[in-house]
Amino acid sequence: MRKKIIECSRVSKEFTTDRGTVNVLQNIDLDVYENELLVLFGPGQCGKSTFINCMAGLDIATSGHVTVNGHKVEKPGPDRGVVYQRTALFPWLTVMGNVEYGPKCRGMGKKERREKAQYYIDLVGLTGFENAYPSKLSGGMQQRVGIARAYCNEPTVMFLDEPFGHLDAQTRYLMQEELIRIWEKEKRTIVFVTNNIEEAIYLADRIVLMTNCPSTLKAEYQIDLSRPRDYTTPEFLQLREEISAVVDKSI
Amino acid sequence: MKTRFRGASKYETAICAAISIFVFLCLWELAVRTTAVGLFISSPITVIGKTLRSIVEPLGTHTIQGHVLWSLSRVAVGFVVGSVAGVVVGVLMGWYRIFEAIVRPLFEVIRPIPPIAWIPLAILWFGLGESSKYFLIFLAVFSNVTMNAYSGARAVDQTLVGAAKMLGANNRQVFTSIVLPSCVPQIFAGLQIGLGSGWATVVAAEMVRSSEGVGWVITKGQDLNNPLQILVGIVGIGVIGYILAVLMRAIEAKLCVWSERGK
Structure with missing residues (x-):
């Protein structure tokens, strides 16, 4: 029996604005297992980010609850790492400064945290850029820093919220490959959000399909293709077709 | 183009x-x-000649650089105190809602009053000596720096705050490592304006009452019916103001390498 790391039970989220109450998430139940790479896949604006924020603790569910490793999620905390779509790197800190930020906040000594940060900077392939500022890096490199920063805090789970959404197609393929390489070297439980079907099948151990707002979970696919995966094999294309057919197309 | x-x-x-x-x-x-x-x-050649000559021949009790140093030392005191107070009040006001609710109404009433309007009160309160001039320059610097630090702290990117919290930062760490550095470019814009405004105010304060400084050079020129001396004072003010602005930009470029303003 695999160990459950994240347990969501009947998670709902409403936002109240001037124009009334919007129901974004409705009674979502989801378990994520240790070292699993779970992809949350759904149409744009369907509440994927809201769901990930509720799991991370950046937002609190209106009803229902989320536990990570048995602890109820109530506020942000370092046992959960987040990689953001728009990187959210600290622009006044160098690559090293960004990656060592988490351990530094938690009071780790300089020598120790530098070594640790260097390890993850090397892991994501940014050796030699330790002293560069984020604004001097390309989009793909910035996202590598984001991944290293999340990893360096050694969280139990990592949430990646459409991290490659802003990259050009070539860089995006490369980063998908890189993410799998990094993850296979340093296994973590990952929840990855995307609205790109190819990306979902390329990365996932399991894909969870979300519906349009108010979101519920519509279907689940266990992806057993061996890695490294190829976007053009018949199995891959067949999965792609099968899942595409089920996705909500309405806007 | x-x-x-x-x-x-x-x-x-x-x-x-x-x-x-x-x-x-x-x-x-x-x-x-x-x-x-x-x-x-007078012609520019005469003015420049007179300015250069006043480097060795004193105007009143001091040479021109003596007067400039007097004025600069007054600005320095008011500027340091005013900018420290301005950064503290501005950032706190921008970041803590309660502090904003209490302090902002007061600040908004005081802010539009030009520093020179305080001259009579400053003299009544602090006398004719240096303290009243420090006070006036302090006011000029303080309101500009506060205003900019305030808008900087209000504009802090909430995603970065969230990211810092997710990485384990507590409230104090969020304030020192996210809010403060985010404000640095705006604070510098405020310091830049504050320095200009402080420099303008010292001249006004010296024109009211002093026995040295560039403001004195100008008023004395008027008393002596000597337009040339007035122009020498004006040239001094312009040149020093320009040098101060260039220096500030150089410091800013060093401290804000990461931001747009630093470029």
């Missing part, structure tokens, strides 16, 4: 600056020599 100028080297920019100043001086000289303007104002 715009892109071309953006790409201009430091060297080209310096040459353009030199040309524009030189052309201005030539037009001035020409006007003095050929028109009635000469009755009201």
Whole structure:
């Protein structure tokens, strides 16, 4: 029996604005297992980010609850790492400064945290850029820093919220490959959000399909293709077709 | 044209600056020599000559650089105290809602009052000595720095705050490592304006009452019916103001390498 790391039970989220109450998430139940790479896949604006924020603790569910490793999620905390779509790197800190930020906040000594940060900077392939500022890096490199920063805090789970959404197609393929390489070297439980079907099948151990707002979970696919995966094999294309057919197309 | 100028080297920019100043001086000289303007104002050659001469021949009790140093020392005191207080009040006001609710109404009433309007009160409160001048410069610097630090702290990117919290930062760490550095570019804009405003205020304060400083040079010129001395004072104010602005920009470029303003 695999160990459950994240347990969501009947998670709902409403936002109240001037124009009334919007129901974004409705009674979502989801378990994520240790070292699993779970992809949350759904149409744009369907509440994927809201769901990930509720799991991370950046937002609190209106009803229902989320536990990570048995602890109820109530506020942000370092046992959960987040990689953001728009990187959210600290622009006044160098690559090293960004990656060592988490351990530094938690009071780790300089020598120790530098070594640790260097390890993850090397892991994501940014050796030699330790002293560069984020604004001097390309989009793909910035996202590598984001991944290293999340990893360096050694969280139990990592949430990646459409991290490659802003990259050009070539860089995006490369980063998908890189993410799998990094993850296979340093296994973590990952929840990855995307609205790109190819990306979902390329990365996932399991894909969870979300519906349009108010979101519920519509279907689940266990992806057993061996890695490294190829976007053009018949199995891959067949999965792609099968899942595409089920996705909500309405806007 | 715009892109071309953006790409201009430091060297080209310096040459353009030199040309524009030189052309201005030539037009001035020409006007003095050929028109009635000469009755009201000395030629630039005379003014520059007199300014250079006043480096060795004292105006009143001090040489021109002596007067400049006097004024600068007054600005320095008011500027340091005003900017420290401004950064503290501005950032706290921008970040803590309660502090904003209490302090902002007061600040908004005081802010639009020009520093020179305080001169009579400053003299009543602090006398004719240095303290009243420090007070006036403090006011000029404080309101500008506070305003900018405040808008900087209000504009802090909430995603970055969230990211810091997710990485384990507590509230104090969020304040010192996210809010403060985010505000640095705006704080610098405030310091830049504050310094200019402080420099303008010292001249006004010295014109009211003092026995040295560039403001004194100007008022004394008026008393002696000596327009040349007035112009020497004005040239001094312009040159020093320009040098201060350049220095501030250089410091800013060093501290804000990461931001747009630092470029």
